[in-house]
Amino acid sequence: MAEFDYNGKKIETDDEGYLQNLGDWDKGLAEVLAKQENVTLTEKHWKLIEWIRDYFQKYQVAPAIKSLTKEVMNLENLPDKKEANKFIYELFPEGPAKQLAKIAGLPKPTGCV
């Protein structure tokens, strides 16, 4: 468990930096979480953050990597999965499960796969 102050509020995360209370998330906090991951958020990051949050809200689970790849192919007009994966890892070098989910304020992937 770790703690830090954000806008006068105590934010709790687990040892890996995932939010403990998903309700804490807002865009400003996403910037803070991104900084902890050494990721500088651009418009491209935000598109994926919004998409994954929307998906989680709608279906109650985080998307499969496959769905994320498909979405990226659509959003960025990329020809194939390989290009999409490259794109995702350029934005989130340590992987979407780790960094995108964390910054977007989703729970830590259960690690079953």
Added chain:
Amino acid sequence: MKFGILIKDGPYMHQAMDTAYNFIVAAMEMGHEITGVFFYNDGVYNRSNALEPPIDERNIMKLLTDIELKGVRLIVCVAAGKRRGIVNKTVCEVNEISGLGQLLDLCIASDRMITF
């Protein structure tokens, strides 16, 4: 034959673990192979290292350790275990804590999959 076993109930609310144990022992005596026992749902409680029943009661921890020593893989689902507090610190020694993929692997590797 190769049997895969799925245990979904805890050690006390239901008889499932007892039936499964007797089934496993009988199958092994008959020369069949147990590909693995996967603990899911409340089944993960069977592998808590904090169980301490009175000494004149059947001790599921001991019984399972006996079959483990005979080479049977006992696999605790990591997600179901975490939810219920059955994690590295609280699970019996030499246990495998692993993902649900292992359950599917048991389905693939076994001639028969049986749920208790």
Added chain:
Amino acid sequence: MLHIVKRSPYESSALNDSLKYIKEKDILLLIEDGVYSAKKGGKFENLLKGVLQNNEVFCLIADVKARGIEGSEIIENVKLIDYKGFVDKVCEQNPLMWA
């Protein structure tokens, strides 16, 4: 298919639910509280007799004995088996547990 029923028919619909799926040559195996279905004079005697017309029915002897049911109290033609018999039945047919 091997249909295994482990709940008492008096508290659960598992027996009835399994019988909706029973086909010729399938086996019905009663274990744990499921063995109460096979007691003579009980509410489910006729239902089980109907099943016995087309299917074999087995009862796990350990569960029958534990519950104070004598062999003579078990519906005719329902066969008692031990855990090794249980293992044999699972070898014969693909099991589905009706809990």
Added chain:
Amino acid sequence: MSEQEKTKVMFVCRSAPYGNIFEQEAIEAMIMFGAYEQDISVSFIDDGVYSLKKGQDTSLLGKKNFSLTYMILKDDFEINHIYVEKESLEERGLNESDLITEVEVLDRNALREKMDEMKAFLPF
């Protein structure tokens, strides 16, 4: 992997949601299984059909609404078939239009034929 080499596994869901954990942990298993490129099907019979009912709102329970996840099980998580038993729906005064997602409604006999093809069942 060819279709013949794939292992056919069927989740047999007979529990209504929320009264116990079976539905929730069954879904978690389904989601994981999809990634392994086997032939996975899910069948809803008996009270299991309630899991698919439209309009579930768990906000007052304070729990997650897993019925929403069924909408993407096939497309996003590679579950090959979702079957619902027709008789169980009818007994409960439900029909296909009451369900949250598109499924294959089969009568008992047809579902039993599917079961005969399975290598393994996972009852929940």
